[in-house]
């Protein structure tokens with residue numbers, strides 16, 4: 139069983155195994171520290187939120203939950219008030235939803251368009267590299283800087299009174315749009331880069347124009363990735379506080395905004411304001427606001443995670459295919475296929491509708507020998 | 508720079524091996540050299556591919572077979588750093604140059620890739636898409652059926668037209684890709700090692716298919732499989748790596764272009780002989 143050369147090896151198996159186990163343990167500890175911090179944070183916020191009387195004992199879970207639900211629905215439906223028993227976040231929640239809508243309407247088309255241009259059209263070269271570097275850097279600029287930019291550009295319009303947006307919701311929405319634009323651009327580019335080159339080659343080799351390839355293959359393939367990145371960018375926007383303080387989100391708005399030209403406040407801004415008030419009872423209100431904000435953020439992230447799963451990708455592609463039917467190609471296909479479809483197509487089990495497209499990029503990298 | 512004014516003078520093919528009689532040249536390369544960045548992939552290739560014949564491109568790895576193929580439908584344009592010199596013709600018209608629209612050219616010079624790459628769409632849409640984006644005004648259903656029949660795939664997929672093309676087996680996927688190419692009615696089909704990812708039975712099917720398609724199409728096929736080249740092709744071009752240049756890189760050159768039976772029985776070029784007898788490559 140032993141060879142002469144065995145003498146040259148010193149296996150030290152025990153030490154190697156121990157080192158491996160130790161490293162795994164350290165990684166586990168790192169993971170747990172994140173989880174523990176999150177649990178402690180949530181627990182502390184929950185305890186704070188329930189600090190208002192009446193105060194059921196901690197083991198009465200059902201009662202606790204009922205009280206929490208009642209508390210959250212109260213603060214979600216009432217506006218700011220000097221009385222902590224009456225104070226709530228209605229104005230902030232509606233303001234934040236407005237911001238979300240406007241940021242989505244501004245940042246998604248511009249960001250996706252810019253990502254598409256940079257990835258698909260811009261000629262490679264120094265200029266493109268410079269723009270690329272700039273966008274990556276912009277994604278890392280502190281948000282307060284965007285706040286100052288928004289103040290100068292949107293709120294004051296460099297001093298042109300006629301164009302200045304002042305403390306309108308528009309100013310906040312535009313500022314947040316600028317803030318998340320780099321994230322949307324980068325997410326779009328990464329999703330486009332993940333589209334297998336073989337797919338583009340196949341389409342181009344049939345005599346398709348670049349636009350036809352992008353419309354029918356590249357975008358549908360990249361869509362789940364783009365949506366995921368976009369949703370994460372939007373959830374960043376909805377949690378931002380500092381830039382909104384610069385561009386006029388007020389702390390004492392009693393009526394929720396009814397349009398983008400109204401004065402506004404946002405959920406995190408109100409949380410911040412409540413948390414800085416001296417009376418202890420307001421801490422509970424602030425904690426309740428944090429729970430609502432976290433709820434919104436986590437559900438947005440859940441959608442993003444869902445879109446990364448195969449089921450989610452299929453669902454997204456199918457939704458897009460339905461939308462695409464409004465376009466020329468879908469309509470035409472629908473009409474001309476009917477004869478064949480009814481005559482010969484016997485959809486097997488699991489066969490999806492005629493327009494369903496399974497946009498799961500399979501890796502068929504174009505490398506050739 | 509019209510290509511049909513001067514006779515085609517191929518440097519390399521021996522005078523004893525002209526293209527098969529009665530066949531005019533569809534694709535022509537004259538003194539073609541290709542670079543990717545600073546590395547030269549092809550040097551001085553002159554070849555005239557005859558119409559309605561199957562032409563095989565053989566040669567060791569990296570000698571530029573795929574490069575030559577991609578020149579004919581301008582797919583090389585997509586590769587950063589690609590540069591070419593020399594002349595390329597298709598049906599007497601130039602292929603390269605800013606005045607030629609590669610989109611129009613690619614419809615007429617179709618391509619089947621090494622790895623089956625169906626679209627992540629239904630079988631039906633895989634075939635119909637190319638025709639639709641090229642503005643086909645006829646009956647799409649009929650075109651899909653005809654193309655799938657010509658690709659010898661119809662019987663296997665006629666009940667699965669609404670399934671994803673990715674659900675098919677590898678051999679079926681490759682025939683789907685062929686059907687997709689046929690649906691835009693090209694004149695030439697370029698195939699880059701179309702069977703290298705297929706099992707022997709699928710390979711035999713694709714080979715039979717090529718034989719059937721020959722009447723209507725000109726086929727150029729790259730293959731590493733010498734038996735395949737012998738079985739399917741009428742003409743064979745053998746590319747070789749040139750002697751090393753200054754930087755040690757060896758561009759590909761055309762060693763010999765002859766009728767397949769001639770090339771495999773009495774090769775003129777010693778490098779060809781060495782390659783087909785297994786001493787190079």
Ligand SMILES: Nc1ncnc2c1ncn2[C@@H]1O[C@H](COP(=O)(O)OP(=O)(O)O)[C@@H](O)[C@H]1O
Pocket residue numbers: 506507543547548566567568569570571572573574575586
């Ligand atoms: N996309 C590319 N970029 C740079 N060099 C390439 C590329 N494709 C091929 N080459 C080079 O060109 C030469 C010929 O390659 P190729 O045409 O793929 O050979 P073959 O198909 O005969 O194996 C090789 O030296 C290869 O490294």
Ligand SMILES: [Mg+2]
Pocket residue numbers: 506507572573574699729
């Ligand atoms: Mg190759």
